[in-house]
Amino acid sequence: MEAIPPPPPRILIVDDDESVRDVISVLLREEGYHCSVASGADQALTLAEQEETPLVISDMKMPGKDGLWLLEAFREKHPDTAVIMLTGYGDTEAAVDCLRRGAVDYLLKPPKLTDLIRSIERALAKRRVELARKRYQKKLERKVRDRTTELRNALKDVSTTYQNTLMALVTALDAREHETSDHSQRVVEYTVAIAQRMGIRGPELEEIGRGALLHDIGKIGVPDAVLLKPGKLTPEEWVEMRKHPDIGYAMIAPIPFLAIPAQIVLSHQERFDGRGYPRGLARNEIHIGARIFSVADTLDAMTSDRPYRKGTTFANAIEEIHRCSGSQFDPEVVKAFLEIGEAGLMKIKEDMIARKKAKLAAGGGGGSSGGSTPATGAPAVGLATPIPVSTKIEP
Numbered sequence: 001m002e003a004i005p006p007p008p009p010r011i012l013i014v015d016d017d018e019s020v021r022d023v024i025s026v027l028l029r030e031e032g033y034h035c036s037v038a039s040g041a042d043q044a045l046t047l048a049e050q051e052e053t054p055l056v057i058s059d060m061k062m063p064g065k066d067g068l069w070l071l072e073a074f075r076e077k078h079p080d081t082a083v084i085m086l087t088g089y090g091d092t093e094a095a096v097d098c099l100r101r102g103a104v105d106y107l108l109k110p111p112k113l114t115d116l117i118r119s120i121e122r123a124l125a126k127r128r129v130e131l132a133r134k135r136y137q138k139k140l141e142r143k144v145r146d147r148t149t150e151l152r153n154a155l156k157d158v159s160t161t162y163q164n165t166l167m168a169l170v171t172a173l174d175a176r177e178h179e180t181s182d183h184s185q186r187v188v189e190y191t192v193a194i195a196q197r198m199g200i201r202g203p204e205l206e207e208i209g210r211g212a213l214l215h216d217i218g219k220i221g222v223p224d225a226v227l228l229k230p231g232k233l234t235p236e237e238w239v240e241m242r243k244h245p246d247i248g249y250a251m252i253a254p255i256p257f258l259a260i261p262a263q264i265v266l267s268h269q270e271r272f273d274g275r276g277y278p279r280g281l282a283r284n285e286i287h288i289g290a291r292i293f294s295v296a297d298t299l300d301a302m303t304s305d306r307p308y309r310k311g312t313t314f315a316n317a318i319e320e321i322h323r324c325s326g327s328q329f330d331p332e333v334v335k336a337f338l339e340i341g342e343a344g345l346m347k348i349k350e351d352m353i354a355r356k357k358a359k360l361a362a363g364g365g366g367g368s369s370g371g372s373t374p375a376t377g378a379p380a381v382g383l384a385t386p387i388p389v390s391t392k393i394e395p
């Protein structure tokens with residue numbers, strides 16, 4: 001199948017000398033080219049605005065705006081137009097300068113027809129290649145952009161699914177303890193707020209938040225008789241209860257993207273002074289996420305209502321945490337915590353409640369928020385999870 005040849009390209013001839021314009025245009029028309037003529041740079045640019053101009057043949061020396069000026073103007077406004085310069089004898093240096101500035105060729109005046117045709121064909125061929133290259137590059141860029149968007153969306157989906165899975169797990173766990181997942185979410189929010197106040201950002205902040213969310217995941221391995229026991233735990237039962245950080249760590253540590261949260265899970269019951277469990281780690285031996293978490297968890301435990309007692313005020317909880325700075329808690333963490341202040345901490349809780357209400361009003365009460373069970377109205381029997389700060393390390 002024979003391809004239809006493209007129409008001959010239009011060539012714009014620019015020269016202040018009318019006879020030169022005429023001779024060149026007549027010769028080129030005889031060769032089958034379409035030709036336009038201009039007597040100066042401004043007219044040439046006006047013509048180029050009006051119709052596509054693949055090629056310009058311009059005189060170098062023209063009164064007013066010369067060929068070099070026109071060349072630069074075309075480079076700027078019509079970068080796909082090829083420009084051939086016509087120069088007189090003795091202008092070689094200027095002609096070489098033109099090549100450096102983007103002209104495809106230069107010819108001495110008066111040009112021989114064969115030289116002119118060869119130069120035109122070379123210029124047009126070069127332009128075709130250049131245009132094809134640009135088209136290809138644009139196509140590639142578009143492809144890369146499309147693929148990047150697809151990949152980003154896919155990652156977002158994975159991340160959302162993964163977050164939802166973790167939330168479902170935590171919700172199930174909280175439900176088992178007759179708790180709502182609000183507790184876990186509040187602890188995450190307090191933890192993240194303190195971490196941010198300490199200057200922690202980006203992936204590290206996310207991992208700390210995830211560690212806080214999953215902190216009690218190991219309670220899955222604690223028997224109901226112990227976890228849900230209404231009264232005080234016996235020493236043997238405490239042994240069982242104290243296994244939960246190790247169980248949680250064993251559960252999630254093999255999952256590569258939960259490696260850091262696993263560290264937090266393992267050490268969330270440690271104390272700054274080394275009197276915590278399961279390892280009795282102290283100070284910097286405890287992951288910073290766990291050191292932050294323990295402050296956040298204590299705040300939430302003290303300020304939340306339980307079936308058998310009302311939560312205390314934020315002011316009291318803050319005072320108690322301040323008192324335990326350096327013993328149970330890392331002083332640096334407590335410092336950041338105190339900087340957030342009573343109003344700031346209460347606002348975190350109020351904002352969460354407002355968000356939950358808005359979600360329920362919008363009919364989206366399911367999922368991770370623990371359904372419609374209000375935080376303080378859960379049909380809870382006695383919790384084995386000890387509430388006051390000191391009982392955390394009982395017996």
Ligand SMILES: [Fe+2]
Pocket residue numbers: 215216244268269
């Ligand atoms: Fe725990």
